[in-house]
Amino acid sequence: MIRSLIAPNKAASGPADPASAACNRSNQTTLFQLLRYPDAEAATGGRASLPGSLLSAFCFLLSLPAYAVQHFPPPDFTTGHKLPVTATPPPRAEWLAYMDIGVLIAALMLATYFVLWKRNRRAIGGLSIFSLAYFGFYRHGCVCSIGAIQNVAQSIADPNIVLPVVAGAFFLLPLIFALFGGRVFCAAVCPLGAAQDIVLMKPSKAPDWLAQCLGVLPWIYLGAAVMYAAIGSAYIICRYDPFVAFFRFGGSVPMLVFGGGMLVLSMFVGRAYCRFLCPYGALLRLVSPLAKWKVTVTPDECVQCRLCEDACPFGEIRYPTPRDGGISRTEGKSRLAALILLLPVFIGMGAGLGYLASDKLAQVDPAVSLAKRVWLEDHGKVKGTTLETDAVRKHDTPKEEVYLQSLAIGKKYRYGSLALGGWIGLVIGLRLIGLSIRRRRSDYEADSAGCVACGRCYLSCPVERFRHGDAEAIKILEEYRA
Amino acid sequence: MSKKYSENRREFLRSLGRGATLGLLVLGGGSLMKKGDKPIETCVSDGICSNCSDLKACGLPQALSYRQSDS
Numbered sequence: 001m002i003r004s005l006i007a008p009n010k011a012a013s014g015p016a017d018p019a020s021a022a023c024n025r026s027n028q029t030t031l032f033q034l035l036r037y038p039d040a041e042a043a044t045g046g047r048a049s050l051p052g053s054l055l056s057a058f059c060f061l062l063s064l065p066a067y068a069v070q071h072f073p074p075p076d077f078t079t080g081h082k083l084p085v086t087a088t089p090p091p092r093a094e095w096l097a098y099m100d101i102g103v104l105i106a107a108l109m110l111a112t113y114f115v116l117w118k119r120n121r122r123a124i125g126g127l128s129i130f131s132l133a134y135f136g137f138y139r140h141g142c143v144c145s146i147g148a149i150q151n152v153a154q155s156i157a158d159p160n161i162v163l164p165v166v167a168g169a170f171f172l173l174p175l176i177f178a179l180f181g182g183r184v185f186c187a188a189v190c191p192l193g194a195a196q197d198i199v200l201m202k203p204s205k206a207p208d209w210l211a212q213c214l215g216v217l218p219w220i221y222l223g224a225a226v227m228y229a230a231i232g233s234a235y236i237i238c239r240y241d242p243f244v245a246f247f248r249f250g251g252s253v254p255m256l257v258f259g260g261g262m263l264v265l266s267m268f269v270g271r272a273y274c275r276f277l278c279p280y281g282a283l284l285r286l287v288s289p290l291a292k293w294k295v296t297v298t299p300d301e302c303v304q305c306r307l308c309e310d311a312c313p314f315g316e317i318r319y320p321t322p323r324d325g326g327i328s329r330t331e332g333k334s335r336l337a338a339l340i341l342l343l344p345v346f347i348g349m350g351a352g353l354g355y356l357a358s359d360k361l362a363q364v365d366p367a368v369s370l371a372k373r374v375w376l377e378d379h380g381k382v383k384g385t386t387l388e389t390d391a392v393r394k395h396d397t398p399k400e401e402v403y404l405q406s407l408a409i410g411k412k413y414r415y416g417s418l419a420l421g422g423w424i425g426l427v428i429g430l431r432l433i434g435l436s437i438r439r440r441r442s443d444y445e446a447d448s449a450g451c452v453a454c455g456r457c458y459l460s461c462p463v464e465r466f467r468h469g470d471a472e473a474i475k476i477l478e479e480y481r482a
Numbered sequence: 483m484s485k486k487y488s489e490n491r492r493e494f495l496r497s498l499g500r501g502a503t504l505g506l507l508v509l510g511g512g513s514l515m516k517k518g519d520k521p522i523e524t525c526v527s528d529g530i531c532s533n534c535s536d537l538k539a540c541g542l543p544q545a546l547s548y549r550q551s552d553s
Binding site: 152155156159160162163164165168171172175176179287289290291292 | 496497499500503504507508511514515517524526
């Protein structure tokens, strides 16, 4: 049994990875020691064996990909052709995929417990480091909930495509948890959020108008990702994931630069990707206001001490509304009515612009861009050929077929771009309507849609600190209660 | 009294929304994942059944005859 743990199925994995082999060696030693000196833990007071056990567990995890199943092994080329190195993670055995679902459920449950019951920032931070290590570096950022949006979209659009259980679970579970405990997934389970949270050093608050404008981007990105996946052209969320190149220790130079830039930006602008780009965050934003239990800055009654005002690096703490501030009620009502009446105009304008941009948007599809390139080469508009156009000319497929396929896809894009443009118009219109609705608040509250449940605001509240027995907090509370 | 009433109403609407969303997610997700159990209507393997991973679930005539001849 132990032997099978130490040396997993090498035949399935092909040649052994040196790093994995080294890990297996250390794993072997630890298990051997445990067998030979069963009471070593007691002798050392448990200190020496704990890191060893952790290392063993880590090495065991590293060796698990050896169980991967390759359904169709690559052919042996006699021409000397070398297969390019794949950028995506290798195939994974079914039970390991189910293990990922298990880890996700456990992490979500722990995150909910740490955020809502324990209210412990340190525990949340610890869990996010684990998530970064497991879902990020160990699983190479795949499968992830953000990318699973595309699987769902494609599965809805194409009746022949079945949603894989793992992708379905990764898409659904964080949303289901958000219905009960808010954005606990963002808090400590998402590796992208964790990567940005760890590097956050000196957060600066973005001006309100800028944050509101940029807040529309995730919805637009979501619409574009759904359109491209539904047509079957590309998974743009995965293609432009800023951190996946780091998780896989390799990627194209532009993506490494983009990822590096995003990390540098995240040092000064808290969770820039999560707030201004993440399409899954947009979905969670929609669902989390319905949550049964929500993050509250104070565990008890708010004493209006204002100490939490600047505690949130993401600007998601909402202040109490002044009794007689802002515009008059009549003016507010007429503005709201005008915006509601203008909503169809926004949608129509967006749809029109989308329709006009359909040809440009279709260029992402490889078949469309290939047909265009072939046409340009045939008409002498560009010089030289590409590997793809050479293949078309050498292949038996007539060029007309390539053009016809491109036309068929182009037709899909006309409808898709129309819908995407309408969606963008709707998003902008609804954002403006949302801004013109006045909400009354008597306490300092975490925004139920935007709060990523990181727990940073907890310890700024003297009521919370009082719970932990902080003497200074008792003084502050007495002062404010007096 | 009125504040309490409005809070109750808000909470009621929220739980209604939560239930509806939960139902939609579970049923929608379940039906998308369950699609695999239906017989496949379009060939994904260029008519070659021998290496097809979907052969077991395939309902196309060619797959039926392949399965028959194989057994």
